Amino acid sequence: MLVQDEGGRIVLLVLDGLGGLPHLDTGLTELESAATPNLDRLARAAALGMQLPVAHGVAPGSGPGHLSLFGYDPVKYNIGRGVLSALGVGFAVKPGDVAIRLNFASIDGDGRITDRRAGRPSDEENRRLVKKLQDNVRAPGGVQVFFESEKEHRAVLVLRGRQLSAELADTDPQEEGVRPLPAKALKPEATETAELLQQILDSAFEVLRDEKVANAILARGIDAYHPFPTFFERYMLRARAIAKYPMYRGVARLDGMDSARVPDSDEETVAILAEDFDDYEFHFVHFKAMDSRGEDGDFEAKRKAIEAVDALIPKVEALKPDVLVVTGDHSTPSRLRAHSWHPVPLMIVSPWTRPQPDATFGERSCMRGELGIVPGREIMTLALAHAGRLAKYGA
Amino acid sequence: MLVQDEGGRIVLLVLDGLGGLPHLDTGLTELESAATPNLDRLARAAALGMQLPVAHGVAPGSGPGHLSLFGYDPVKYNIGRGVLSALGVGFAVKPGDVAIRLNFASIDGDGRITDRRAGRPSDEENRRLVKKLQDNVRAPGGVQVFFESEKEHRAVLVLRGRQLSAELADTDPQEEGVRPLPAKALKPEATETAELLQQILDSAFEVLRDEKVANAILARGIDAYHPFPTFFERYMLRARAIAKYPMYRGVARLDGMDSARVPDSDEETVAILAEDFDDYEFHFVHFKAMDSRGEDGDFEAKRKAIEAVDALIPKVEALKPDVLVVTGDHSTPSRLRAHSWHPVPLMIVSPWTRPQPDATFGERSCMRGELGIVPGREIMTLALAHAGRLAKYGA
Numbered sequence: 001m002l003v004q005d006e007g008g009r010i011v012l013l014v015l016d017g018l019g020g021l022p023h024l025d026t027g028l029t030e031l032e033s034a035a036t037p038n039l040d041r042l043a044r045a046a047a048l049g050m051q052l053p054v055a056h057g058v059a060p061g062s063g064p065g066h067l068s069l070f071g072y073d074p075v076k077y078n079i080g081r082g083v084l085s086a087l088g089v090g091f092a093v094k095p096g097d098v099a100i101r102l103n104f105a106s107i108d109g110d111g112r113i114t115d116r117r118a119g120r121p122s123d124e125e126n127r128r129l130v131k132k133l134q135d136n137v138r139a140p141g142g143v144q145v146f147f148e149s150e151k152e153h154r155a156v157l158v159l160r161g162r163q164l165s166a167e168l169a170d171t172d173p174q175e176e177g178v179r180p181l182p183a184k185a186l187k188p189e190a191t192e193t194a195e196l197l198q199q200i201l202d203s204a205f206e207v208l209r210d211e212k213v214a215n216a217i218l219a220r221g222i223d224a225y226h227p228f229p230t231f232f233e234r235y236m237l238r239a240r241a242i243a244k245y246p247m248y249r250g251v252a253r254l255d256g257m258d259s260a261r262v263p264d265s266d267e268e269t270v271a272i273l274a275e276d277f278d279d280y281e282f283h284f285v286h287f288k289a290m291d292s293r294g295e296d297g298d299f300e301a302k303r304k305a306i307e308a309v310d311a312l313i314p315k316v317e318a319l320k321p322d323v324l325v326v327t328g329d330h331s332t333p334s335r336l337r338a339h340s341w342h343p344v345p346l347m348i349v350s351p352w353t354r355p356q357p358d359a360t361f362g363e364r365s366c367m368r369g370e371l372g373i374v375p376g377r378e379i380m381t382l383a384l385a386h387a388g389r390l391a392k393y394g395a
Numbered sequence: 396m397l398v399q400d401e402g403g404r405i406v407l408l409v410l411d412g413l414g415g416l417p418h419l420d421t422g423l424t425e426l427e428s429a430a431t432p433n434l435d436r437l438a439r440a441a442a443l444g445m446q447l448p449v450a451h452g453v454a455p456g457s458g459p460g461h462l463s464l465f466g467y468d469p470v471k472y473n474i475g476r477g478v479l480s481a482l483g484v485g486f487a488v489k490p491g492d493v494a495i496r497l498n499f500a501s502i503d504g505d506g507r508i509t510d511r512r513a514g515r516p517s518d519e520e521n522r523r524l525v526k527k528l529q530d531n532v533r534a535p536g537g538v539q540v541f542f543e544s545e546k547e548h549r550a551v552l553v554l555r556g557r558q559l560s561a562e563l564a565d566t567d568p569q570e571e572g573v574r575p576l577p578a579k580a581l582k583p584e585a586t587e588t589a590e591l592l593q594q595i596l597d598s599a600f601e602v603l604r605d606e607k608v609a610n611a612i613l614a615r616g617i618d619a620y621h622p623f624p625t626f627f628e629r630y631m632l633r634a635r636a637i638a639k640y641p642m643y644r645g646v647a648r649l650d651g652m653d654s655a656r657v658p659d660s661d662e663e664t665v666a667i668l669a670e671d672f673d674d675y676e677f678h679f680v681h682f683k684a685m686d687s688r689g690e691d692g693d694f695e696a697k698r699k700a701i702e703a704v705d706a707l708i709p710k711v712e713a714l715k716p717d718v719l720v721v722t723g724d725h726s727t728p729s730r731l732r733a734h735s736w737h738p739v740p741l742m743i744v745s746p747w748t749r750p751q752p753d754a755t756f757g758e759r760s761c762m763r764g765e766l767g768i769v770p771g772r773e774i775m776t777l778a779l780a781h782a783g784r785l786a787k788y789g790a
Contacts, residue, residue, distance in 0.1 A: 002453065352416060352731065354424065354758050370738075370759070372768040374451060381452030385736040392734055393449055394456035394469065395479045 008322025017291025018328025049371025087250025230256025403717025412686025413723025444766025482645025
């Protein structure tokens with residue numbers, strides 16, 4: 001292993017969903033249209049490129065997008081849907097936990113599903129139902145059961161116990177007019193866990209029996225959390241995550257990063273970065289608004305969200321990180337209203353670059369940069385090299 | 396395998412440590428600052444790109460850097476430290492040899508190390524000590540023992556015999572005030588070799604007992620040489636290496652290349668290239684000065700070293716190679732005074748290119764070239780293709 005336990009401090013700024021597509025009127029992307037004097041100034045001296053989070057043509061979810069940025073091959077280190085949902089609601093997943101996505105549903109007197117989403121209950125109603133389940137469902141011996149609210153009809157169930165297997169089929173039949181499927185093992189080693197899950201579901205149906213609408217639950221996306229090698233083990237970096245949303249803190253925690261105080265705004269995010277800055281060699285800082293506005297399809301709002309982050313850049317510079325990496329976890333073009341497969345602008349600010357003096361921070365300017373198209377999972381190696389934290393390979 | 400036993404002749408010019416970083420005053424790298432009319436003229440018609448010897452962020456040593464240029468994946472074909480040292484002093488390593496790096500050291504009457512470097516003896520003193528060991532150390536039955544001088548306190552020990560194992564721990568404790576460690580097998584199959592090594596070390600301590608300063612040796616970086624598939628087996632090319640320094644001839648010999656007469660200067664290097672030019676289909680030609688001056692941190696001297704190679708280019712062109720490849724084995728920016736992770740300018744001169752008429756041979760011009768960023772180990776396939784030596788893949 002080439003990693004050394006000395007060298008510079010690294011800050012990774014993730015502008016979620018940063019990459020975009022040109023506006024049909026102007027031919028410029030959200031980032032290219034935005035007034036970003038600070039990012040552009042840094043770009044003139046930085047190493048620029050485009051980063052490919054997973055592979056050409058693949059639009060990544062937030063989990064793989066961030067794992068890739070943290071240097072974990074997102075195909076090898078796969079976080080399943082259930083674990084992602086548990087992370088998304090801020091549940092502290094532990095190794096061996098089996099996480100399951102739940103839908104509240106409606107069934108008729110014959111047990112047949114009449115609404116797979118139980119009329120989309122309010123979040124408040126969702127929380128009432130989840131509390132009722134948590135208080136009343138009987139956990140089988142040796143297993144802890146955690147119900148967690150998500151949104152509308154969605155909730156999460158986590159099973160904790162010894163030797164659980166997640167090789168279980170969904171009980172959600174994905175159609176109405178039929179009964180929920182029984183819990184079923186996909187492999188022999190999951191037989192016992194299937195029986196446990198069925199007992200829990202039976203108890204839950206009993207608890208919900210008197211509900212007028214949400215009188216059933218359907219399980220899907222069942223998987224187990226297997227721990228990853230930690231960030232410190234891989235890179236000898238004490239690392240922390242500063243992110244408003246639990247999902248991103250969760251992915252960072254999976255890699256062994258500390259969670260800092262939770263910010264309420266982008267301004268507070270940068271204020272927290274300044275706190276105890278010297279206690280960590282790696283800071284992951286997450287800004288969400290670009291992605292949300294891109295998914296709204298609101299080009300102008302996404303452009304403004306980028307400008308708002310640009311305005312905070314001097315406060316980050318004032319902390320004098322040795323290496324500053326600015327990129328996104330994926331593209332979210334407003335015209336697509338969704339995560340996309342397009343590579344994401346990448347900038348590495350350090351003294352050891354081959355910059356283009358006329359560069360700006362934008363998709364087409366970054367594409368002309370010294371890094372070309374970089375696999376996202378190689379950004380960490382580059383950041384470590386720029387921080388003087390990698391030994392020479394071979395003599 | 397697509398390789399064909401016919402086609403053009405290839406010359407690979409390696410300008411060691413070629414890639415650089417911009418001077419802080421001018422914004423231009425060593426290569427971009429150098430007056431290289433011949434390389435620039437070739438660049439206008441050549442295929443240009445940047446080559447990545449190992450991976451993003453990884454600064455390669457000379458061994459992996461050259462293996463990559465020769466088309467051997469430097470992670471798969473790993474040359475250990477001991478074998479590299481043996482190659483570095485020009486020792487003809489054979490398959491199965493176990494090579495060991497030695498330090499001359501000082502021990503007190505109690506056998507404890509007082510100086511791990513024996514006061515850094517002169518090279519002449521080093522040669523005297525090595526000769527004394529070679530003449531007097533008793534080799535155990537069935538094993539040949541070779542001691543070779545390196546520099547100052549460093550030497551190399553090679554064991555040759557049947558069924559030796561290199562799975563041995565260092566005897567160098569890496570600290571003073573303690574005794575050298577006994578030879579120890581790291582795996583059961585090395586038990587016998589550990590005993591042999593201990594006998595040799597015991598004999599060496601006996602031989603050095605009357606020395607005032609260098610009265611002990613410490614062993615480290617122990618490894619075995621396992622032969623690689625040869626250059627001819629892989630590419631059907633008769634190949635030779637023209638290099639002033641033994642290290643580079645050694646890496647080429649590991650791949651089965653012939654060594655030409657050893658040049659004294661860059662001028663003689665090119666003169667030797669002209670000798671028996673038609674007897675080989677592949678010529679590896681090594682120029683060292685760029686790397687040395689980069690490691691000195693001397694921007695101007697590195698620039699001039701590049702200009703000196705440029706002046707020799709017409710003599711190489713006069714030999715009319717069908718394909719001329721010009722690149723480095725890694726970057727050695729003067730500002731970093733060390734090998735670095737930055738990609739290296741690459742030019743392939745052949746009639747089968749898509750050139751940019753305004754191109755020059757420099758980092759940023761090459762980055763705009765038709766090859767983009769190429770893994771170093773794929774340069775050989777490109778060179779073979781340009782030489783008409785690769786058959787079509789599939790029907």
